[in-house]
Amino acid sequence: MSDASQVTEAAPQTSSTGRFDFVVIGGGSAGAVIAARLSEDASVRIALLEAGAAPPPRELMPAAVASLQLDPEVDWMYTGDPGGVGRGLADRRMMVPRGKMLGGSSGLNYMAYVRGHPGDFDAWEADGAKGWSYDEVLPYFLKSEVLSRPNPPEGVAIAESAHGLPSWPGSRPKREQRLAAWATTGEGLASSSLYDAVAFFSTGLGDAHTHDAQIGLLACGYTPDIWRYLFRVDPDEYFADPATALSPMAETVVVLPNPVQPHSEGELRLVSSDVGDAPSIDLNYLADPHDVTVMLAVMRRALQIVEAWPGGALGPLSVPPALAAVHGHASGDVPSDALLEDLARHYALTVYHETSTCRIGDVVDPELRVFGVAGLRVADASVMPTVVSGNTNAATIMIGERAAALIAEDHRLRAAGVG
């Protein structure tokens, strides 16, 4: 997904309020960090242009973030054509939320904090992204995490929103205290506002340098309205008995299996030069047969977890009646591969980690300078050469930190380095 964290530099811009040394477009996960870091040098003037407003108070309430996705004031409200997936969704389109506020998508995200696998960054470097190996980017993660201890456990999702607003009033010291306590004792933080637990593993089908699968668990069924409007799934079609399945008293566990290193590639196309027009988003999920194989392996692993649930297996897999009829599946049967693939093709949803539309090597050089355009860099999730094996916010903030350091070094600013 191409977001808007571009930085123009060197050619001062004139505006009604004067001249700026740097213009940062987009105050999201990366852009807000860049603007904040550059502003540490009081001698430079920075304009941060953000299309949205300050985040509403709900942004700080984990339980409320889902509602932000249905609010055009804070969400660009895109939908995407998932290609051969999404057959059971309204209009066969997925919601593709993107934050439209100071803080960007971190303002409506689920706050899972995951750096990615070290092998992801080493693979970037090996493919030509000089300076982006794990050892080289780790200091920028640490800088954004404000941790002095270098080794929090890999692959652990934590509850803090490192939401790109470096000095959110009142919350940062507390956040740092809790992070420091967690880094020391390993205790004290829930997984995120969405997940009650997250596990990463390798199916054995992917590249050796990283893991390729993630399973999230949440003990929450969501309301029929959330199924209908946020997921675009009609609960009356999905559940034989939606009133019982989604009753506030229902004890529901949602298990979210997802591949994290897809081979299929989507496409983002501008439909006009008007930024108000939504782009055309072709997600193209499960187009590559490799991804279908991995998806089935992750789903089977999720079913194993359900079978081995502490205290006894959870109830049977919930299969929509129409698909159960097509596949001759009765409640409690072991689902066939064909049924699992059909389930994914009807009801799989994005987990929002769109990246790599302005890849290092294709659009920008390893210092994030746009090829052929002087004084312009792109620095956000779009520059990732490939998506990291997990959630993307932490790596995007790291990119913001590193971009600020690169700019500061080029322009001899007194801020933004690592140290």
Ligand SMILES: Cc1cc2nc3c(=O)[nH]c(=O)nc-3n(C[C@H](O)[C@H](O)[C@H](O)COP(=O)(O)OP(=O)(O)OC[C@H]3O[C@@H](n4cnc5c(N)ncnc54)[C@H](O)[C@@H]3O)c2cc1C
């Ligand atoms: C619903 C959801 C849940 C997610 N959950 C997680 C999670 O739990 N953990 C995790 O790690 N990641 C999560 N992510 C992904 C993560 O939040 C994103 O990868 C990350 O925020 C992307 O950062 P960015 O800087 O690239 O873009 P953004 O943060 O989206 O920033 C782009 C900014 O540019 C602004 N903008 C766009 N166009 C213009 C314009 N023309 N002029 C001015 N400003 C403009 C936008 O309003 C926005 O503020 C989630 C994402 C979503 C959408």
